[in-house]
Amino acid sequence: MLHNVTEVSAESLRDTIAARFPQGYRFITLTCVDGGATWELLYHFDRNYELSHVRVRVPKGAVVPSISGIYACAALVENEVQDLFGVTFEGLTVNYERRFMLAVEAPLAPMVRTPVAQAAARAGEMRM
Amino acid sequence: MNNATTSTPRRTVIPFGPQHPVLPEPLHLRLVLEDEKVVEAQPAVGYIHRGIEKLAEVKDFQQNVFLLEHVCGICSFIHALAYCQGIEELMGVEVPARARYLRVVWSELNRLHSHLLWLGLLADAFGFESLFMQIWRARERVLDLEEQTAGARIMLSTCTIGGVRRDLSAEQVGQVLRGLDELEREFDMFVPVVIKDATVKERLCGVGVLTQRQAQELGAVGPVARASGIARDLRVTGYAAYGELGVNPVIETDGDCYARTLVRVRELYQSLLLLRKALRHMPDSPIAVAVKGKPEGEVVMRVEQPRGEVMYYLKANGTATLERVRVRTPTFANLPALLAILPGCELADVPVITLSIDPCVSCTER
Numbered sequence: 001m002l003h004n005v006t007e008v009s010a011e012s013l014r015d016t017i018a019a020r021f022p023q024g025y026r027f028i029t030l031t032c033v034d035g036g037a038t039w040e041l042l043y044h045f046d047r048n049y050e051l052s053h054v055r056v057r058v059p060k061g062a063v064v065p066s067i068s069g070i071y072a073c074a075a076l077v078e079n080e081v082q083d084l085f086g087v088t089f090e091g092l093t094v095n096y097e098r099r100f101m102l103a104v105e106a107p108l109a110p111m112v113r114t115p116v117a118q119a120a121a122r123a124g125e126m127r128m
Numbered sequence: 129m130n131n132a133t134t135s136t137p138r139r140t141v142i143p144f145g146p147q148h149p150v151l152p153e154p155l156h157l158r159l160v161l162e163d164e165k166v167v168e169a170q171p172a173v174g175y176i177h178r179g180i181e182k183l184a185e186v187k188d189f190q191q192n193v194f195l196l197e198h199v200c201g202i203c204s205f206i207h208a209l210a211y212c213q214g215i216e217e218l219m220g221v222e223v224p225a226r227a228r229y230l231r232v233v234w235s236e237l238n239r240l241h242s243h244l245l246w247l248g249l250l251a252d253a254f255g256f257e258s259l260f261m262q263i264w265r266a267r268e269r270v271l272d273l274e275e276q277t278a279g280a281r282i283m284l285s286t287c288t289i290g291g292v293r294r295d296l297s298a299e300q301v302g303q304v305l306r307g308l309d310e311l312e313r314e315f316d317m318f319v320p321v322v323i324k325d326a327t328v329k330e331r332l333c334g335v336g337v338l339t340q341r342q343a344q345e346l347g348a349v350g351p352v353a354r355a356s357g358i359a360r361d362l363r364v365t366g367y368a369a370y371g372e373l374g375v376n377p378v379i380e381t382d383g384d385c386y387a388r389t390l391v392r393v394r395e396l397y398q399s400l401l402l403l404r405k406a407l408r409h410m411p412d413s414p415i416a417v418a419v420k421g422k423p424e425g426e427v428v429m430r431v432e433q434p435r436g437e438v439m440y441y442l443k444a445n446g447t448a449t450l451e452r453v454r455v456r457t458p459t460f461a462n463l464p465a466l467l468a469i470l471p472g473c474e475l476a477d478v479p480v481i482t483l484s485i486d487p488c489v490s491c492t493e494r
Contacts, residue, residue: 001217001218001425001426001427002425002426002427002428024344026344026347027347028347028437028439028456028461029439029454029456029460029461031441031452031454033443033451033452034452042441044428044439044441044456049360049362049364049365051428051430053428071345071347072345072346072464073345073346073347073461073464075464076171076173076460076463076464077456077460080173083174094170100173100174101173101174101177101493102174102177103174103177110179110182111181111182
């Protein structure tokens with residue numbers, strides 16, 4: 001089961017991650033999960049073989065702050081998530097404009113289960 | 129006045145791969161050059177993207193064992209192992225002791241296979257063809273051992289949720305032990321050439337240096353990190369039977385191509401040691417337990433592949449199919465390190481430096 005999970009908002013994501021860098025946390029990777037109306041982004045870290053995670057949930061269509069300015073190695077996986085899920089990262093140090101993992105003729109965001117428009121409608125229904 | 133000495137060198141962009149004589153797999157880099165010197169390297173990933181993570185959301189959780197083996201043809205067993213361990217943790221399955229030892233046996237055969245394949249390719253990359261052939265002859269023996277024990281040379285398919293699918297008889301254990309003795313004799317013949325030959329050292333020493341700080345900050349894993357002085361090897365955490373067998377990470381500190389070679393060469397002997405220990409101390413027990421029910425919850429599982437840490441994130445919802453299967457392979461983690469060490473090198477060194485991280489593009493692109 002998943003332990004050591006810190007839930008944060010998109011606004012505090014960069015500060016939370018920036019605090020980890022000087023403490024010697026190694027960034028392992030980023031996982032994106034399609035949560036229906038939201039994106040669930042899980043940032044995985046390791047320190048002395050101990051795993052910890054930072055989780056942020058954002059509505060589909062929202063822009064997520066990039067952590068590539070803090071952990072340079074995050075740029076590649078953020079580009080991958082941008083390609084496969086259509087999440088937009090703001091402040092990416094290297095931006096392949098959704099053509100990092102996918103060929104030019106490939107369909108965009110193939111990992112998405114619930115398209116953004118459908119997710120927005122669902123979010124609207126939930127608010128009513 | 130000579131303008132040639134004062135003008136800014138013209139920049140050229142050349143594609144390195146995805147089809148290149150020195151590359152065993154279709155890695156693609158765009159190299160920005162000033163004369164013969166690399167000033168920037170940009171990766172272009174996706175040439176063989178197969179969408180395995182997406183397919184894993186459609187197949188049921190038992191079928192995924194076979195699917196995820198196909199992420200990589202070199203460390204197929206270890207991918208299946210990472211996935212099975214993740215599902216076992218979600219379902220609270222306790223794997224029998226003999227199965228844990230057998231998992232070490234096939235993991236270490238995968239590691240031997242991988243390191244020998246890489247070492248041979250490296251020899252080929254710097255033009256030492258007779259060395260390449262000697263090393264790959266040894267690799268062939270490892271594939272024979274995999275076939276003798278698993279019935280297959282590449283996709284072993286012996287790992288299953290709850291244990292393993294094949295046992296080894298006493299006779300087979302004896303055969304493998306004798307095979308390991310033969311392998312060690314072959315290692316003893318070619319390893320001195322790899323580590324002492326002047327032409328080899330000329331190509332590797334001081335080339336593609338990755339400092340310890342860079343390795344840490346860029347998230348390097350496996351032999352790439354260990355060659356830069358980072359003592360990190362997930363086998364130390366004791367998964368499968370590594371806790372009983374004992375593993376000390378092999379480290380070097382120079383951070384260059386030679387150090388990365390030394391780490392892998394020393395790990396060849398370490399794998400022989402672990403295999404002998406596992407085979408000689410394998411307990412008697414069933415090789416698998418029955419698994420009932422469906423997985424539920426989230427888990428992250430990490431194991432040490434030949435190229436370093438592989439991470440599986442699994443999210444299950446109590447049905448036969450998983451909501452999310454995420455695979456972060458070691459080569460993906462080592463790409464930022466590669467991009468950091470290429471600038472400043474000569475174009476002629478690019479193949480050797482690139483090979484020194486042992487790139488597996490099949491893994492990287494999934």
